Amino acid sequence: MDFSRLGLSAATLASAVPAVRVPVGSGQLVPACRVAHEQGAHLVALWASDERDRVGGTLVRVALQDASGLAVLEVAVPDLPDARYGDVSAVFPAAARMQRAAFDLVGVASEADDQRPWAWMASWPIDRYPLRRDFEASPKWEPGQEDYEFVRVAGDGVHEIPVGPVHAGIIEPGHFRFQIVGEKVLRLEERLCYTHKGIEKRFESMALADGCRLAGRVSGDSTVAYAWAYSQALEALAGLAVPPRALWLRALALERERIANHLGDLGYLGNDGGFAFGLAQFSRLREEVVRTNLAAFGHRLMMDLVVPGGVARDLDRDHAAAMVDEAKRVAAEVATLRGIYDEHDGLQDRFRTCGRVTPELAARLGLVGMAARASGQARDLRCDFAAAPWDALAVRKAGATGGDVAARVAVRFDELAESLRLVRSIVDHLPEGDVRTPVPDVPPHRLGLGYVEGWRGPVLVALEAGPGGTIRRCHPHDPSWANWPVLEHAVIGNIVPDFPLINKSFNLSYSGQDL
Amino acid sequence: MLRILRQIAKTGMRTEAPPAPADEMAKAARLQADVLRTLGRALAIRQVDAGSCNGCELEIHALGNPYYNIEGMGIRFVASPRHADMLLVTGPVSKHMAIALRRTYDATPEPKLVVAVGDCGCTGGIFGESYATLGRVSSVIPVDAEVPGCPPTPTALLQGILAAITARVAVAGDGESATPPPT
Numbered sequence: 111m112d113f114s115r116l117g118l119s120a121a122t123l124a125s126a127v128p129a130v131r132v133p134v135g136s137g138q139l140v141p142a143c144r145v146a147h148e149q150g151a152h153l154v155a156l157w158a159s160d161e162r163d164r165v166g167g168t169l170v171r172v173a174l175q176d177a178s179g180l181a182v183l184e185v186a187v188p189d190l191p192d193a194r195y196g197d198v199s200a201v202f203p204a205a206a207r208m209q210r211a212a213f214d215l216v217g218v219a220s221e222a223d224d225q226r227p228w229a230w231m232a233s234w235p236i237d238r239y240p241l242r243r244d245f246e247a248s249p250k251w252e253p254g255q256e257d258y259e260f261v262r263v264a265g266d267g268v269h270e271i272p273v274g275p276v277h278a279g280i281i282e283p284g285h286f287r288f289q290i291v292g293e294k295v296l297r298l299e300e301r302l303c304y305t306h307k308g309i310e311k312r313f314e315s316m317a318l319a320d321g322c323r324l325a326g327r328v329s330g331d332s333t334v335a336y337a338w339a340y341s342q343a344l345e346a347l348a349g350l351a352v353p354p355r356a357l358w359l360r361a362l363a364l365e366r367e368r369i370a371n372h373l374g375d376l377g378y379l380g381n382d383g384g385f386a387f388g389l390a391q392f393s394r395l396r397e398e399v400v401r402t403n404l405a406a407f408g409h410r411l412m413m414d415l416v417v418p419g420g421v422a423r424d425l426d427r428d429h430a431a432a433m434v435d436e437a438k439r440v441a442a443e444v445a446t447l448r449g450i451y452d453e454h455d456g457l458q459d460r461f462r463t464c465g466r467v468t469p470e471l472a473a474r475l476g477l478v479g480m481a482a483r484a485s486g487q488a489r490d491l492r493c494d495f496a497a498a499p500w501d502a503l504a505v506r507k508a509g510a511t512g513g514d515v516a517a518r519v520a521v522r523f524d525e526l527a528e529s530l531r532l533v534r535s536i537v538d539h540l541p542e543g544d545v546r547t548p549v550p551d552v553p554p555h556r557l558g559l560g561y562v563e564g565w566r567g568p569v570l571v572a573l574e575a576g577p578g579g580t581i582r583r584c585h586p587h588d589p590s591w592a593n594w595p596v597l598e599h600a601v602i603g604n605i606v607p608d609f610p611l612i613n614k615s616f617n618l619s620y621s622g623q624d625l
Numbered sequence: 626m627l628r629i630l631r632q633i634a635k636t637g638m639r640t641e642a643p644p645a646p647a648d649e650m651a652k653a654a655r656l657q658a659d660v661l662r663t664l665g666r667a668l669a670i671r672q673v674d675a676g677s678c679n680g681c682e683l684e685i686h687a688l689g690n691p692y693y694n695i696e697g698m699g700i701r702f703v704a705s706p707r708h709a710d711m712l713l714v715t716g717p718v719s720k721h722m723a724i725a726l727r728r729t730y731d732a733t734p735e736p737k738l739v740v741a742v743g744d745c746g747c748t749g750g751i752f753g754e755s756y757a758t759l760g761r762v763s764s765v766i767p768v769d770a771e772v773p774g775c776p777p778t779p780t781a782l783l784q785g786i787l788a789a790i791t792a793r794v795a796v797a798g799d800g801e802s803a804t805p806p807p808t
Contacts, residue, residue: 231720231721233720233721233723233756233757234720234756234757240756240757245756247755247756251720251756253720253721253723253724253759255724275722275725276673276706276725276726276729278704278705279702279704280672280674280682280685280686280702281674281682282674282677282679282682283673283674283675283676283722283725303721304676304719304721304722304725305674305676305677305719305721305722306719306720306721306757307676307717307719307752307755307757307758308752308755308756308757308758309752311755311756311757312751312752312753312755323751324751327678327680327750327751327752327775328678329678329679330677330678330679330680330681330682330683330776331679331680331683333680374683374686387629387632387633389689390636390690390691391632391636393686393687393689393690393691394636394639394690394691394692396687396690397687397690397691397692400687410684410778411680411683411776413680413775446628446632447632449628450628450629450632453628454629619679620679621676621677621678621679624719
């Protein structure tokens with residue numbers, strides 16, 4: 111991204127993908143966002159840090175991505191009661207909830223109209239900000255109940271359905287407020303953050319080396335992606351080159367995580383479409399894959415496999431061979447099942463035109479990851495910034511333009527087939543050598559970025575070390591931040607009974623967004 | 626349709642097949658027999674995610690796959706706490722979920738069982754207690770059995786469910802609660 115027309119200069123950041131840091135003045139934040147937007151950039155993340163002890167204020171960071179890499183705009187907001195930073199959501203709508211969360215957690219306000227709380231839900235005093243360094247929790251604070259101002263729709267025959275936070279299925283908690291007429295959805299408003307468990311604050315009490323375990327538990331279904339992104343950030347700060355075999359094993363684990371999640375979701379998508387056969391078949395395949403993970407890596411979900419400096423466990427020949435056999439067999443079975451899904455009229459009737467996000471809408475709202483690829487946004491970090499080992503694997507990018515449930519199902523099938531191919535290719539070309547190297551000390555007060563294409567989408571970890579191997583600040587950013595607001599648009603005009611199907615086709619993370 | 630039938634015939638009965646790791650399946654088969662003997666009727670479970678990272682939920686989902694076939698043991702997951710005999714609760718209990726969890730517990734008819742799932746549900750796990758979490762499930766509602774693990778395997782989950790039931794049956798056998806639970 112080129113900000114020279116605003117007279118801004120960029121400095122290289124320690125990062126896994128090309129990245130620059132761009133300090134901006136308070137009046138330049140929104141203009142810089144506009145300049146980036148004109149160059150095709152989209153929003154990756156917005157977060158804030160209490161830096162009153164170092165720069166006398168709060169630092170708000172806005173990570174943007176275009177074809178050249180990442181740019182992190184950095185604006186210092188002085189510690190004054192009325193200080194505000196520019197409303198980034200005016201350019202990138204996905205910033206709205208991130209700005210609201212940044213206020214709740216750090217106490218720095220944007221100029222946006224919507225100043226409703228997001229991360230705050232009456233469990234701590236509204237004028238205390240947990241991510242400030244002088245914050246101290248009191249045991250006297252009891253969980254409370256907020257009076258959230260949902261946007262209501264009025265008119266003849268319009269009524270409201272509140273759902274959650276405790277849902278009917280085995281899923282994460284969140285609240286959905288539907289405004290409907292008949293069975294048609296006029297409006298959906300999400301109220302998330304029920305699983306807010308203070309992850310960012312928890313990081314600050316951990317050593318740099320231990321933070322990886324917590325990163326791997328931000329969103330359990332993406333544990334490999336998070337652990338890798340965290341490790342990347344730390345390794346970038348340390349200037350550490352990871353042994354090639356470790357990089358390839360990380361890629362193997364990441365693809366196996368993608369395979370397991372797509373298998374699971376394809377089963378549930380069939381089930382939500384009234385086709386229980388699909389769930390039985392795909393859940394069987396998923397179980398077989400996670401059992402192989404257990405046998406090879408000692409954990410069904412591969413938690414704590416990726417560690418800073420490499421991987422915690424090598425892959426032996428027998429398990430490598432088993433993975434190749436399994437990949438061939440599962441690929442053949444998935445091809446059969448895809449034929450059955452494609453030819454099943456009842457299922458296709460539910461999938462097609464359902465929960466549509468047009469490419470234009472996806473671009474405007476900043477949809478990311480797998481869902482974006484189903485709406486014509488052809489971005490995939492494994493292809494667009496193909497560092498080792500991706501450069502040697504030539505990942506084929508999946509894509510569709512329909513933007514409906516059928517398109518997201520098709521992209522999942524394509525990615526599943528590609529990941530199964532990648533498993534075979536990775537095992538066949540696995541370099542010999544060490545799988546772990548010691549991580550040297552890292553300098554404090556520098557920002558390091560990790561950025562990994564998880565199964566759901568790109569996972570960003572922004573990490574800053576403190577003195578003596580401590581974590582000063584860590585912001586893990588889930589692709590769900592960007593995609594949850596788009597789900598609200600995807601259901602408009604659909605019928606309420608199709609919501610579970612549409613929701614599952616995105617399968618967004620609550621825990622990853624709630625932090 | 627033919628292809629569907631062919632796929633079903635080709636897949637066969639996975640519940641009885643002994644796939645690797647074999648001892649895991651043997652354990653599951655024993656548990657299945659124990660659940661049926663101890664319970665002798667359907668058990669309705671309501672799962673509540675009170676703040677988990679979703680890792681435990683993945684393993685709870687796995688209980689439904691053909692390998693564990695939890696429905697074949699007469700155990701099913703229900704949509705409302707009002708239909709449930711047991712709550713399967715994952716944690717750590719976030720403060721934002723504490724009220725919803727307590728209300729779910731109150732909505733579950735007596736006699737009821739609560740199983741705390743995962744390291745976080747048992748102890749607060751890596752998240753501990755903080756401004757945002759209350760930690761273990763038992764700090765919010767009474768717990769009958771705990772299943773540690775990060776996340777616990779499906780087999781461990783079945784063992785925990787069984788432990789909670791056998792503990793309750795043992796208590797009923799002592800005459801403290803002679804009335805059988807409603808069917």
